[in-house]
Amino acid sequence: MSNSLSEAIDKRQQSWRSGLLGSQTFWVFIAVITASLALSMATDSFATSKNLYNITRNVTFVAIIALGMTMVIITGGIDLSVGSVLCLSSMVLAVTMHAGYSIEVGILSAVATALIVGAVNGALIAYVGLPPFVVTLGMLSIARSLAMVASGNTVVFEFGPDHAKLLDLGGGAWLFGIANPVVFMIILALITGFVLRNTQFGRYLFAIGGNEHAATTTGVPVRVIKVAVYMISALSAGIAGIIQTGWLGAVTTNIGAGMELQVIAAAVIGGANLAGGGGTALGAIIGAMLIEVIRNSLGLLGINAFWQGAFIGGAILFAVLFDRLANFRRSD
Amino acid sequence: MGLAAGGEGWLRLAVLELRHISKHFGAIEAVKDVSFSLEAGEVIGLMGDNGAGKSTLVKMIAGNFRPSSGTMLMDGAEVVLHRPLEARRHGIEIVHQDLALCNNLTAAANVFLGRELKMGVGPFKILDYKAMYRRAAEIFTELKSETRPRDLVKRMSGGQRQAVAIARTRLSDAKIVLMDEPTAAISVRQVAEVLNLIRRLRDQGITVVLISHRMPDLFAVADRVIVMRRGTKVADRKIADSSAEEVTGLITGAIETV
Ligand SMILES: Nc1ncnc2c1ncn2[C@@H]1O[C@H](COP(=O)(O)OP(=O)(O)O)[C@@H](O)[C@H]1O
Ligand SMILES: [Mg+2]
Numbered sequence: 001m002s003n004s005l006s007e008a009i010d011k012r013q014q015s016w017r018s019g020l021l022g023s024q025t026f027w028v029f030i031a032v033i034t035a036s037l038a039l040s041m042a043t044d045s046f047a048t049s050k051n052l053y054n055i056t057r058n059v060t061f062v063a064i065i066a067l068g069m070t071m072v073i074i075t076g077g078i079d080l081s082v083g084s085v086l087c088l089s090s091m092v093l094a095v096t097m098h099a100g101y102s103i104e105v106g107i108l109s110a111v112a113t114a115l116i117v118g119a120v121n122g123a124l125i126a127y128v129g130l131p132p133f134v135v136t137l138g139m140l141s142i143a144r145s146l147a148m149v150a151s152g153n154t155v156v157f158e159f160g161p162d163h164a165k166l167l168d169l170g171g172g173a174w175l176f177g178i179a180n181p182v183v184f185m186i187i188l189a190l191i192t193g194f195v196l197r198n199t200q201f202g203r204y205l206f207a208i209g210g211n212e213h214a215a216t217t218t219g220v221p222v223r224v225i226k227v228a229v230y231m232i233s234a235l236s237a238g239i240a241g242i243i244q245t246g247w248l249g250a251v252t253t254n255i256g257a258g259m260e261l262q263v264i265a266a267a268v269i270g271g272a273n274l275a276g277g278g279g280t281a282l283g284a285i286i287g288a289m290l291i292e293v294i295r296n297s298l299g300l301l302g303i304n305a306f307w308q309g310a311f312i313g314g315a316i317l318f319a320v321l322f323d324r325l326a327n328f329r330r331s332d
Numbered sequence: 333m334g335l336a337a338g339g340e341g342w343l344r345l346a347v348l349e350l351r352h353i354s355k356h357f358g359a360i361e362a363v364k365d366v367s368f369s370l371e372a373g374e375v376i377g378l379m380g381d382n383g384a385g386k387s388t389l390v391k392m393i394a395g396n397f398r399p400s401s402g403t404m405l406m407d408g409a410e411v412v413l414h415r416p417l418e419a420r421r422h423g424i425e426i427v428h429q430d431l432a433l434c435n436n437l438t439a440a441a442n443v444f445l446g447r448e449l450k451m452g453v454g455p456f457k458i459l460d461y462k463a464m465y466r467r468a469a470e471i472f473t474e475l476k477s478e479t480r481p482r483d484l485v486k487r488m489s490g491g492q493r494q495a496v497a498i499a500r501t502r503l504s505d506a507k508i509v510l511m512d513e514p515t516a517a518i519s520v521r522q523v524a525e526v527l528n529l530i531r532r533l534r535d536q537g538i539t540v541v542l543i544s545h546r547m548p549d550l551f552a553v554a555d556r557v558i559v560m561r562r563g564t565k566v567a568d569r570k571i572a573d574s575s576a577e578e579v580t581g582l583i584t585g586a587i588e589t590v
Contacts, residue, residue: 197459198458198459199457199458199459200448200450200457200459203437203441203445203448203459206434206436206437206441207434207437207441207445209436210434210435210436210437211432211433211434211435213430213432214430214431214432214433214434214445215434215445215446217396217416217428217432218416218432218445218446218500219395219415219416219417219420219446219447220445220446277434277435277436278436
């Protein structure tokens with residue numbers, strides 16, 4: 001008995017340690033810290049309060065959408081339309097407010113737009129059975145086109161009577177001097193983490209990604225959950241769009257272009273498994289941090305911005321490779 | 333073997349009756365006009381070659397497939413089981429041939445998949461990890477399995493995985509337990525445990541349908557054997573009146589029907 005007990009404790013400690021060392025989120029976090037320290041020493045411009053402020057706010061928009069993307073990826077899906085949905089929601093918000101409606105109406109319209117787009121994605125994927133890649137690629141094009149139609153492809157920078165409120169929403173710091181986007185990101189990350197870990201819905205996301213057939217067989221309402229997860233993903237893009245609009249103070253029809261890559265990179269670098277069945281909210285945030293630190297450092301180190309795509313793409317490939325290697329060792 | 337619930341001299345009501353059940357997938361007729369009834373506390377061996385339609389038949393009973401035609405009755409009343417949830421509500425549990433497990437989840441999460449224990453008020457319900465771990469541990473102990481509730485299924489042996497799938501059937505007060513080749517991938521000792529479990533279920537008055545290719549298993553626990561061949565039922569015999577040779581002949585078609 002005492003033997004098996006000490007054995008059990010031994011195993012617990014081993015699994016705790018191997019859990020941490022085997023955790024991608026942990027290593028990415030170490031990478032973020034190391035890169036930040038190195039950059040503070042190598043450049044004078046990294047550790048300035050202005051640059052850190054910029055970094056934190058840039059992180060938030062990618063991070064918020066990466067939370068939704070992580071949920072989609074956990075089910076084994078992908079959502080390529082998030083950048084365009086961000087643009088469309090921002091534009092709906094901007095156009096509505098520009099037309100003289102209140103900020104509440106504007107936000108409601110933007111959120112409703114995002115949810116409708118997500119529902120269309122989800123329905124085509126779950127009920128018609130089209131591949132997520134194809135459906136959301138189509139939506140990537142449709143949503144941006146609709147944003148152009150809605151605005152006549154102009155820049156909107158006047159938001160009607162509630163103009164100041166919107167700018168304050170995105171640019172203010174209502175809580176202990178912390179920038180609002182950061183506060184929203186933290187709240188949304190906590191909610192996502194809670195949903196993934198503690199709710200039946202979260203459990204079903206992992207079940208679907210782990211073995212969709214088994215989930216269906218045991219009575220998990222797979223289709224309903226899938227529609228919901230694409231709605232959540234679009235919603236996260238819509239929320240990011242609303243906050244970003246307030247922060248930038250203007251909406252153009254090319255905002256969020258190519259953002260899906262950064263978002264997917266953040267989720268995957270943060271440990272979301274593209275094959276489905278794994279991912280965390282914390283990982284999404286830390287993944288987004290690494291992406292932004294890479295982006296930022298390229299600028300500070302005087303490396304041509306054209307290299308950005310190569311680094312972010314390389315980081316995705318590295319993360320997937322890391323995952324493959326970790327699995328390979330485990331299955332030995 | 334004479335201990336079947338009900339005893340002699342009772343008029344036993346069928347817990348489940350199938351009337352002219354058929355199922356086709358496109359042009360494939362997987363199950364053709366099958367009728368039989370199951371009584372409380374009976375163990376029925378369902379035999380047949382690969383592709384005979386056994387899995388399709390039990391999946392219809394478990395609510396995974398809708399029959400193309402025919403009716404099902406429970407305790408004399410017609411039931412429509414179009415979803416696994418509805419079948420469970422009627423007291424029907426199943427161990428699927430492919431086990432239907434999610435490798436990325438723990439043993440406990442798999443046992444409770446689709447019917448998680450929750451706590452909280454109103455719509456604000458959260459997963460009750462503690463209760464699920466506790467109940468799963470109890471069931472594994474009952475099954476004499478060394479499976480640990482917190483272990484991930486992907487790290488488990490064939491026997492442990494089978495135990496997880498079987499444990500699902502113990503979550504509710506089942507009336508009927510369907511086992512689709514539950515002993516296909518496990519050790520001799522574990523087979524004995526599964527057979528013991530089947531006997532314990534029977535002693536509680538639970539009806540068990542056992543699909544197995546292992547003739548010794550069948551003769552060890554079954555009261556009755558139903559043989560299927562190419563989608564149709566070719567025999568429905570008391571075990572006491574049959575023999576391994578006869579059953580083999582019926583499966584292969586060497587014996588047409590009895
Ligand atoms: N989901 C399905 N779609 C199409 N055909 C199926 C499906 N399930 C089973 N079948 C077919 O039905 C027949 C019976 O299969 P099954 O019930 O699995 O047999 P058994 O369990 O006796 O080996 C086979 O020909 C099989 O290919
Ligand atoms: Mg089968």
